[in-house]
Amino acid sequence: MSKVGVFVCHCGRNIAHTVDIKKVLESIKDYEDVVHVEDSMYMCSEPGQTIIKEAIKKHDLDRVVVAACSKDMHEDTFRIVTKEAGLNQYLTEMANIREQCSWVHENKEKATEKTIKIIESTIEKVKRNQALEPYNVPVTRKALVIGGGIAGIQAALDIADAGYQVTLVEKDSTIGGKMAQLAETFPTLDCSQCILTPKMVAVGRHPNIQLLTNSEVENVDGYVGSFKVKIKKKPRYVIEEKCTICDDCVHVCPVIVHDEYNAGLSPRKAIYIAFPQAVPASYIIDPSTCLGIDPLICAKCKEVCDPKAIDFDMKAEFIEEEFGAIVVATGYSVYPYERIGEYGYGNIHNVVSGLEFERLLSANGPTQGVIRRPSDGNIPKIVVFIHCAGSRDPAKHLPYCSKICCMYATKHAMQYKHLVHDGVAINFYIDVRTAGKDYEEFYKRAAEEENVIYIRGKVSELLQDGEKVLIRGVNTLTSESIELHADMVVLATGLLPSEGTQEISNILKLSCDSKGFVKEAHPKLKPVETVISGVFVAGTASGPKDIPEAVAQASGAAAKAETILSSDFLERDPVIAEIDDLTCGICHTCIHVCPYGAIYYDENQNKVLVNEALCEGCGSCAAACPSGSIELRNSTYESISASIKALLRV
Amino acid sequence: MKDFEPKIIGFLCTWCSYAGADLAGTSRIQYPSNIRIIRVMCSGRVNPMFVVNALQQGADGVLIGGCHPGDCHYQHGNYQARRRITMMKKLLEFLGIEPDRVRMTWVSAAEGRKFAQVIEEVTEDIRKLGPMKQVRRKNEW
Numbered sequence A: 001m002s003k004v005g006v007f008v009c010h011c012g013r014n015i016a017h018t019v020d021i022k023k024v025l026e027s028i029k030d031y032e033d034v035v036h037v038e039d040s041m042y043m044c045s046e047p048g049q050t051i052i053k054e055a056i057k058k059h060d061l062d063r064v065v066v067a068a069c070s071k072d073m074h075e076d077t078f079r080i081v082t083k084e085a086g087l088n089q090y091l092t093e094m095a096n097i098r099e100q101c102s103w104v105h106e107n108k109e110k111a112t113e114k115t116i117k118i119i120e121s122t123i124e125k126v127k128r129n130q131a132l133e134p135y136n137v138p139v140t141r142k143a144l145v146i147g148g149g150i151a152g153i154q155a156a157l158d159i160a161d162a163g164y165q166v167t168l169v170e171k172d173s174t175i176g177g178k179m180a181q182l183a184e185t186f187p188t189l190d191c192s193q194c195i196l197t198p199k200m201v202a203v204g205r206h207p208n209i210q211l212l213t214n215s216e217v218e219n220v221d222g223y224v225g226s227f228k229v230k231i232k233k234k235p236r237y238v239i240e241e242k243c244t245i246c247d248d249c250v251h252v253c254p255v256i257v258h259d260e261y262n263a264g265l266s267p268r269k270a271i272y273i274a275f276p277q278a279v280p281a282s283y284i285i286d287p288s289t290c291l292g293i294d295p296l297i298c299a300k301c302k303e304v305c306d307p308k309a310i311d312f313d314m315k316a317e318f319i320e321e322e323f324g325a326i327v328v329a330t331g332y333s334v335y336p337y338e339r340i341g342e343y344g345y346g347n348i349h350n351v352v353s354g355l356e357f358e359r360l361l362s363a364n365g366p367t368q369g370v371i372r373r374p375s376d377g378n379i380p381k382i383v384v385f386i387h388c389a390g391s392r393d394p395a396k397h398l399p400y401c402s403k404i405c406c407m408y409a410t411k412h413a414m415q416y417k418h419l420v421h422d423g424v425a426i427n428f429y430i431d432v433r434t435a436g437k438d439y440e441e442f443y444k445r446a447a448e449e450e451n452v453i454y455i456r457g458k459v460s461e462l463l464q465d466g467e468k469v470l471i472r473g474v475n476t477l478t479s480e481s482i483e484l485h486a487d488m489v490v491l492a493t494g495l496l497p498s499e500g501t502q503e504i505s506n507i508l509k510l511s512c513d514s515k516g517f518v519k520e521a522h523p524k525l526k527p528v529e530t531v532i533s534g535v536f537v538a539g540t541a542s543g544p545k546d547i548p549e550a551v552a553q554a555s556g557a558a559a560k561a562e563t564i565l566s567s568d569f570l571e572r573d574p575v576i577a578e579i580d581d582l583t584c585g586i587c588h589t590c591i592h593v594c595p596y597g598a599i600y601y602d603e604n605q606n607k608v609l610v611n612e613a614l615c616e617g618c619g620s621c622a623a624a625c626p627s628g629s630i631e632l633r634n635s636t637y638e639s640i641s642a643s644i645k646a647l648l649r650v
Numbered sequence B: 001m002k003d004f005e006p007k008i009i010g011f012l013c014t015w016c017s018y019a020g021a022d023l024a025g026t027s028r029i030q031y032p033s034n035i036r037i038i039r040v041m042c043s044g045r046v047n048p049m050f051v052v053n054a055l056q057q058g059a060d061g062v063l064i065g066g067c068h069p070g071d072c073h074y075q076h077g078n079y080q081a082r083r084r085i086t087m088m089k090k091l092l093e094f095l096g097i098e099p100d101r102v103r104m105t106w107v108s109a110a111e112g113r114k115f116a117q118v119i120e121e122v123t124e125d126i127r128k129l130g131p132m133k134q135v136r137r138k139n140e141w
């Protein structure tokens, strides 16, 4: 026999205007096991809370139902109230009579009747609840940051500055990411390298940061508080500490390949450093092209290396460590313009991507910051910038807007005008989207002060025409068709989730959205959390973003990670699965359905067990168990069946 | 038959459909009061026996609401639910119960309007099917 107290909220008039509260109280007070009913104008207010607390004590209640709004609004409030009154917080349930009743049903009679049913079914549920205590899991007070672009760098620095150990894992030979390839940044035209490299250096020498470049996360086990991570550190074949970046090796290396850092616009050797300010400041040998990994064929670099930094026998190292929290900052890749058939599949001379143009603009780029077109090295006099190249085109390409392309195309046009004063810059756009601080002003400056031409229209086709590129399209404001020749065309292509983002989502079992970006735990209220607790996301891994947003999100993710690292123990919700050994037939069905690997077979005990820290309480196992031996605490078969019965009672 | 008001039990997953139902409320979108909701953590929690239970206890229809495919908070609970419910509908048909009394739907937390629409539809569909007839075995032996 329970002693249930039912507290009905009027919510001002929000509930009371369609629900006859008096009638509800009259009906509920005679329901089985109910010993007390009471109403209040606002149950969540101080006086409302006092009503509950006093009633719990006075009537010695052992179960509480608060009929009010959705549990998402005030479940925590009423659990705390219950706890303060000396009753276990899991013995309180909310009946949602506002969002799912009074607000959606105008007919007072029907709404009142439904309210009574909702309350009765909640009473049936709460009667079957057990008192639970949140349990503690230990926390390894170290963070793992995956990805060393600006977001990863910022997150690592923030966590390290807060006093925690951080391991930063980067796939490439240096940190810096895409931002290190940019010339200037909109809307301030700051030099990208100048604002980025101090942060890179800070990472390199921060006592709390362990930097692992040329490394990849291979596997992650465990859960929030103690993720067990296996990291593969690929051989660099150059001993970082010994390399003095003298570049003697580069001169003798006979292998010439495309330089990724310069978007393939210049050559590099098989032994190389991505760019002079790379962190760590060390050369690396690219084993896929180097001849000397077998030193019998070529060991020229090794011969000339004075500090003896080259080691062809270096092997991959595997590092296994535990971390309390993880920040995923694996970034984006650029939509390949080779996929855009109407723009020549990348086969037209002098049609380049935004990133390639970025390198042409850079002082440390392949042309030392002089705009030269790839075909003949001449300075282009007419340059066309095409916005939304391969974006907002659900039929053929990316369906979405990548947010930054309008701005970077505007920046490119402006920078081009700064470098080639008599040049003509023409931007084709669908809409110019300038939703960022000072972005509209930047666009206005380009269009009004810097003589950048904007034509509203989509370019339907690009063709090679002698030395020029022929552009065909329509001006969608005047409906006139356009045909013009340009010396060079720059495609403002959109953003895709990077390969790393896809890999890590698989490893960590993160959910991704339809575009492949990491999905936030809640699109509005949990923008840096992922569905896996203890794993946070920063930067473009979760969708296209500009630099300030990526940095802000990184700091947000870092702060969230710090909350976990800030204590030795973590409280976990005890509403999880429980197995009844007596009836369990060890059929392993639950082991297969569990998305978290939280259920396992223990050979020694010959039992199937639940790892409490891994279980997220979804209840799939309970639904799948053929012998009904698994129950989800406080949401058991019996409890749900009783609720169904109560809802249908006539 | 005109006065027939179907009783429908809705199992909604807490992360998407239940939140969608809340949003319908916050947006004050009206829908028929025939639906009675039970919140579950995930549509994958819905044991087919709950559906049987509901039909047995007098429900005329059952709705299972989950996150959109690929969006389940627990990764693939909704796929499991879909398989189970598809199987279960076959079984219902075999037993002579109209399988259309049971329906699965995907409603996201942002789809308050869709939730209301689904409830309108389901209520109408079940109304057309009429009250659940009690299955009784004729003993012809």
Ligand code: FES
Pocket: B013, B014, B015, B016, B017, B041, B042, B043, B044, B065, B066, B067, B071, B072, B073, B074, B075, B076, B077, B078
């Ligand atoms: S949480 Fe919504 S279906 Fe799994």
